[in-house]
Amino acid sequence: xxxxxxxxxxxxxxxxxxxxxxxxxxxxxxxxxxxxxxxxxxxxxxxxxxxxxxxxxxxxxxxxxxxxxxxxxxxxxxxxxxxxxxxxxxxxxxx
Amino acid sequence: xxxxxxxxxxxxxxxxxxxxxxxxxxxxxxxxxxxxxxxxxxxxxxxxxxxxxxxxxxxxxxxxxxxxxxxxxxxxxxxxxxxxxxxxxxxxxxxxxxxxxxxxxxxxxxxxxxxxxxxxxxxxxxxxxxxxxxxxxxxxxxxxxxxxxxxxxxxxxxxxxxxxxxxxxxxxxxxxxxxxxxxxxxxxxxxxxxxxxxxxxxxxxxxxxxxxxxxxxxxxxxxxxxxxxxxxxxxxxxxxxxxxxxxxxxxxxxxxxxxxxxxxxxxxxxxxxxx
Numbered sequence: 545x546x547x548x549x550x551x552x553x554x555x556x557x558x559x560x561x562x563x564x565x566x567x568x569x570x571x572x573x574x575x576x577x578x579x580x581x582x583x584x585x586x587x588x589x590x591x592x593x594x595x596x597x598x599x600x601x602x603x604x605x606x607x608x609x610x611x612x613x614x615x616x617x618x619x620x621x622x623x624x625x626x627x628x629x630x631x632x633x634x635x636x637x638x639x
Numbered sequence: 640x641x642x643x644x645x646x647x648x649x650x651x652x653x654x655x656x657x658x659x660x661x662x663x664x665x666x667x668x669x670x671x672x673x674x675x676x677x678x679x680x681x682x683x684x685x686x687x688x689x690x691x692x693x694x695x696x697x698x699x700x701x702x703x704x705x706x707x708x709x710x711x712x713x714x715x716x717x718x719x720x721x722x723x724x725x726x727x728x729x730x731x732x733x734x735x736x737x738x739x740x741x742x743x744x745x746x747x748x749x750x751x752x753x754x755x756x757x758x759x760x761x762x763x764x765x766x767x768x769x770x771x772x773x774x775x776x777x778x779x780x781x782x783x784x785x786x787x788x789x790x791x792x793x794x795x796x797x798x799x800x801x802x803x804x805x806x807x808x809x810x811x812x813x814x815x816x817x818x819x820x821x822x823x824x825x826x827x828x829x830x831x832x833x834x835x836x837x838x839x840x841x842x843x844x845x846x847x848x849x850x851x852x853x854x855x856x857x858x859x860x861x862x863x864x865x866x867x868x869x870x871x872x873x874x875x876x877x878x879x880x881x882x883x884x885x886x887x888x889x890x891x892x893x894x895x896x897x898x899x900x901x902x903x904x905x906x907x908x909x910x911x912x913x914x
Binding site: 561564577579581582584586588589590591592593594602603604605606615616617 | 672724725726753756757759804805806811812814815816817818819820836838843844
């Protein structure tokens with residue numbers, strides 16, 4: 545399914561997956577309902593999710609360079625990260 | 640067929656909320672999105688529970704489509720406006736169904752839920768009830784649906800448009816990255832396919848790019864207008880988005896959606912694969 549699974553930091557089986565997860569923040573609080581997209585090293589869209597009520601997002605990627613970009617009513621945020629096999633946690637701040 | 644016949648803006652939809660003869664239909668993969676707030680008066684269609692055959696891997700048959708639309712209170716003469724999450728992937732998939740079964744007037748809301756939400760437009764949690772209808776579907780139109788044998792025989796002879804992300808096309812990952820990468824089928828793509836990700840046809844807010852931008856996009860990627868076209872992705876919903884662009888917005892002829900897509904092709908025994 546290309547469905548967007550429920551976002552949230554419930555315990556998941558990471559195994560040999562490369563998981564990128566975290567929260568979107570703005571003005572000292574998590575942002576619910578923000579659109580977060582994962583872009584590959586060429587800036588091409590790979591996936592997009594909507595953050596949970598706690599502002600959480602999660603992607604199942606592959607090791608390498610990725611860019612996270614968030615789009616919400618309050619504005620935009622962006623961050624680059626190098627992911628490795630396992631859990632990669634990050635915070636995306638909308639200034 | 641042109642853009643104005645098949646696409647409406649969020650402004651247009653907001654101005655026509657509640658108009659008789661127009662039925663808004665939200666199509667989601669995540670049914671909780673609708674329950675958390677939907678456009679006023681919109682009915683819900685769950686792409687999996689409502690649009691898929693519960694037993695076989697196939698879409699619902701004619702009787703199933705008639706029962707679904709009748710229960711949702713959609714008549715043959717209604718103008719159906721589809722919208723949804725995921726940049727309208729599943730709404731475009733439903734649009735393709737409405738065309739398969741010959742609905743007269745169906746449109747997509749440009750930008751879908753995302754555009755509506757980002758604009759801060761009103762959502763409703765009211766229960767929507769419409770009186771049941773006696774919907775009559777047409778015979779399925781297979782001129783817009785491709786099956787696996789046709790895909791194999793089209794290698795090197797048609798525009799095979801793989802609309803997945805470059806990393807799925809190259810076989811680095813097996814599914815969009817918001818999903819666990821656990822599938823067992825072989826990664827890669829159909830030989831001779833060109834990779835034009837669906838996302839290149841859309842703006843960041845989920846709206847479609849202009850006709851001029853879209854025409855340039857496919858021309859630059861080697862799309863040959865003299866050939867028939869088959870679009871595919873992983874399960875057929877992102878390729879519905881591209882099918883919509885090619886046939887409905889750009890007016891190209893002989894365009895099919897291969898809804899079996901990589902989940903089927905990448906599991907077939909003996910077919911050629913490239914990485």
